[in-house]
Amino acid sequence: MTSLPPQxxxxxxxxxxxxVGELGEHLSEAGLNRARVHVEVEWLIAQTxxxxxxxxxxxDHQKASLRQVVADFGQPDxxxxxxxxxxxxxxxxxxxxxVRRRLSDLGLDAIAELTHFACTSxxxxxxxxxxxxxxxxxxxxxxxxxxxxxxxxxxxxxHRDASMLSRTHGQPATPSTMGKELAVFxxxxxxxxxxxxxxxxxxxxxxxxxxxxxxxxxxxDVSWPExxxxxxxxxxxxxxxxxxxxxxxxxxxxxxxxxxxxxRVLHNLATDIWTYISLGIFRQIPAxxxxxxxxxxxxxxxxxxxxxxANLELSSxxxxxxxxxxxxxxxxRDLTDSSAQRNIGVGFGHSMLALDNIQRGLxxxxxxxxxxxxxxxxxxxxxxxxxxxxxxxxxxxxxxxIADPYAMLKELTRGKRVGAAExxxxxxxxxxxxxxxxxxxxxxxxxYTGIASELVDRLS
Numbered sequence: 001m002t003s004l005p006p007q008x009x010x011x012x013x014x015x016x017x018x019x020v021g022e023l024g025e026h027l028s029e030a031g032l033n034r035a036r037v038h039v040e041v042e043w044l045i046a047q048t049x050x051x052x053x054x055x056x057x058x059x060d061h062q063k064a065s066l067r068q069v070v071a072d073f074g075q076p077d078x079x080x081x082x083x084x085x086x087x088x089x090x091x092x093x094x095x096x097x098x099v100r101r102r103l104s105d106l107g108l109d110a111i112a113e114l115t116h117f118a119c120t121s122x123x124x125x126x127x128x129x130x131x132x133x134x135x136x137x138x139x140x141x142x143x144x145x146x147x148x149x150x151x152x153x154x155x156x157x158x159h160r161d162a163s164m165l166s167r168t169h170g171q172p173a174t175p176s177t178m179g180k181e182l183a184v185f186x187x188x189x190x191x192x193x194x195x196x197x198x199x200x201x202x203x204x205x206x207x208x209x210x211x212x213x214x215x216x217x218x219x220x221d222v223s224w225p226e227x228x229x230x231x232x233x234x235x236x237x238x239x240x241x242x243x244x245x246x247x248x249x250x251x252x253x254x255x256x257x258x259x260x261x262x263x264r265v266l267h268n269l270a271t272d273i274w275t276y277i278s279l280g281i282f283r284q285i286p287a288x289x290x291x292x293x294x295x296x297x298x299x300x301x302x303x304x305x306x307x308x309x310a311n312l313e314l315s316s317x318x319x320x321x322x323x324x325x326x327x328x329x330x331x332x333r334d335l336t337d338s339s340a341q342r343n344i345g346v347g348f349g350h351s352m353l354a355l356d357n358i359q360r361g362l363x364x365x366x367x368x369x370x371x372x373x374x375x376x377x378x379x380x381x382x383x384x385x386x387x388x389x390x391x392x393x394x395x396x397x398x399x400x401x402i403a404d405p406y407a408m409l410k411e412l413t414r415g416k417r418v419g420a421a422e423x424x425x426x427x428x429x430x431x432x433x434x435x436x437x438x439x440x441x442x443x444x445x446x447x448y449t450g451i452a453s454e455l456v457d458r459l460s
Contacts, residue, residue, distance in 0.1 A: 012349040019356040020349040026136035027345030033081055034073040035128035036095045039235070040115060041066045044099075046231050047114050052219065055111055062108065069102050092121040118215045120208045122333070126247035129341055130201040130237050133252070141348055142196065144355045145262065149189045151362050152269070153459050156182035159367055160456040163446040164281065165375045165382070172379040175445050178281075178367060180452035183459055185269045190459075192262045199258070202251045203237040204228075209332045210243040245333035249326035256319040256347065263312040263319075263351055266358060270305040270312070273361070277302045281372060282365040304361025308354040315350035318343060376445035380420050381413040383443055387427065390436050399433040420444075 008014040025031055045063055048055045058066070077098070084094035096116040103112050116124070160179030165172055205228040206212050212224040225241060232239040240247055276282045284300040325340045391405035402408065412418065412426060427440045 010346065010349075012346065012353065016349075016353050020352045022140045023136055023345055023349055023352060026132040026140065027348060029342075030073075030078045031132050032128055033078070033091075033095060034070060035131045036092065036124050037073060037077075037099060038070045038131065039124050039127045040095060040099045041070055042235065043117070043119070043231065044103075044111060044114055046227075046234065047117060048111060050227070052114065052117075052222075055114065058108075062106065065106050066102070066108075069099075090121075092116075092124050095124070118207060118218060119205075120245055122246045123205050123207065125338075127203045127205065127232065127235060127237065129344075130203050130247075130251075131235060133255070133344060134199075134201045134236070136345075136348060137196065137199070137255070141259070141352060142193070144352055144359075145189070145193065145196075148266070148355050148359050148362075149186055149193065151359055152182055152186040152189070155362060156180070156186055156456050156459065160453045162367060162369060162372060163376060163449050164372045165379055165445065172382050174382055174385055175376060175449050175452075177449055177452040177456075178372070179456045180449075181272075183456045185265065185272075186459055188265045189262060192258055192265065195258050196255065196262070199255045200238045200251050201236075202240040202247055203232040203235065204240045204243040204247040205232050206241075206243060209245050244329065244331070246329055246337065248329075249337060252344075253323040253327045256323040259348070259351060260316040260319045260323070263316045263354070266354060267309055267312040267316075270308045270354075270358060270361075273365070274302050274305045274309075277305075277365065279371070279375075280368060281375075283368050285364045285366055302361070304357045304364065308357040308361065311350040311354040311357070315347050315354065318347035318350070322347060373446070378417070380423055380445060381416060381418040382445055383423060383440075383448060384409040384413040384418075386443060386448060387423075387430075387440055390440055391430065391432060394432040394436050397433075399436070400431050402431055 008017075012020050045058060045066065048058050051057065080101075081094050081098055084097050085091055088094045088097065099115050100112050103109060103115065156179045158179070159182065160177055162178040163175055164178050164181070166174055166176045168174075204210065206224075207214055212228070215222070215224040229239040229241070238251075273282065277284060284302065286300050322340055322344065326337050329337060388405040388409040391400060391402050391408075394400035395402060395405070424441060427437060430437060430440075
């Protein structure tokens with residue numbers, strides 16, 4: 001048997017690349033290296049702007065030329081860095097040498113020694129990861145997440161009046177509307193969206209152990225914490241003044257926890273929709289030419305929601321692991337975070353794939369109102385709650401002397417099928433006021449939904 005040519009090991013880079021590829025712009029090795037070059041370039045500009053060690057501020061043209069190196073970063077640069085790293089055996093040192101080459105190309109050799117000046121690798125890495133994760137979340141993951149929420153909200157409004165039998169503990173229960181039930185998910189997901197949007201992306205820039213030691217020896221009169229703060233904030237990040245060699249990654253743990261939480265709410269949505277499909281409440285709209293089962297031609301399998309479940313579980317498993325791992329570093333630094341952070345994109349990738357499947361799946365289902373109606377008509381006993389509650393109110397108001405209304409209705413309805421006629425006969429025989437009796441006689445499972453429809457407006 002001949003060997004296969006090199007193949008992607010992860011399905012995210014193979015079968016599902018189209019669904020998650022945008023994340024690679026940020027959460028890939030190339031995306032990380034571009035961010036590293038960006039940080040190194042901006043640090044050069046910041047130092048020369050301050051005239052460190054007799055340097056002169058770069059001209060606008062020189063700054064633009066340096067920043068163009070970042071803007072034009074592409075495959076030739078990726079290959080060049082790979083060659084440099086093969087020699088240095090150090091990814092950040094390779095970036096330093098790459099930037100020095102670009103300075104030489106631009107005739108800026110005089111400031112070459114300001115490249116990576118007073119930096120430990122983690123000064124560059126932590127800022128680069130913060131930039132790439134921030135941009136991936138804001139530009140790729142959040143827009144997809146919002147699109148799913150908007151789809152759920154649209155369905156909630158469309159089906160706000162579609163009465164349905166609830167199933168608490170899997171058993172017939174007080175009716176709701178499909179719109180209200182979908183609105184619950186949209187509301188939960190919107191709340192997490194706001195939490196993710198409020199994420200602080202922290203950065204440190206303080207040397208080998210977070211003490212500015214080399215900085216102070218080189219330039220004792222410079223206010224290095226102020227320089228550090230201004231530089232980190234110039235990158236659109238929040239400055240962390242107290243760190244070891246590494247930024248402590250607490251913001252990452254917080255963010256990944258929130259995304260994992262969103263995954264679990266989406267998982268709950270996927271399992272509920274799957275169950276509604278299995279009950280016939282939602283019909284799946286077959287795609288032309290698609291095969292539901294390899295042996296049973298009649299089937300249309302709910303694969304979008306099953307695929308979403310699996311990928312949400314994988315995403316949360318990885319993001320939870322990252323959140324737990326990244327907040328611990330032995331003494332002033334160990335390398336556990338280095339390997340772990342290379343998998344950030346995988347965690348977000350599985351979440352993105354799930355979002356794609358959920359959005360597609362929600363667009364391929366149709367609510368069957370006849371099934372909803374039959375379900376309600378077959379379970380009139382759910383009105384027992386309403387009847388015993390009204391009797392209690394009548395007793396308090398002095399219009400009834402019925403003892404233990406709950407026990408009375410339990411005897412009538414528990415474990416039994418009770419039809420419309422039986423309930424009407426029962427209500428007519430109750431010792432309650434006429435107004436209350438007429439309200440109960442007018443009640444049906446379809447109308448016993450409280451203000452479920454109005455609650456959908458809470459999404460606004």
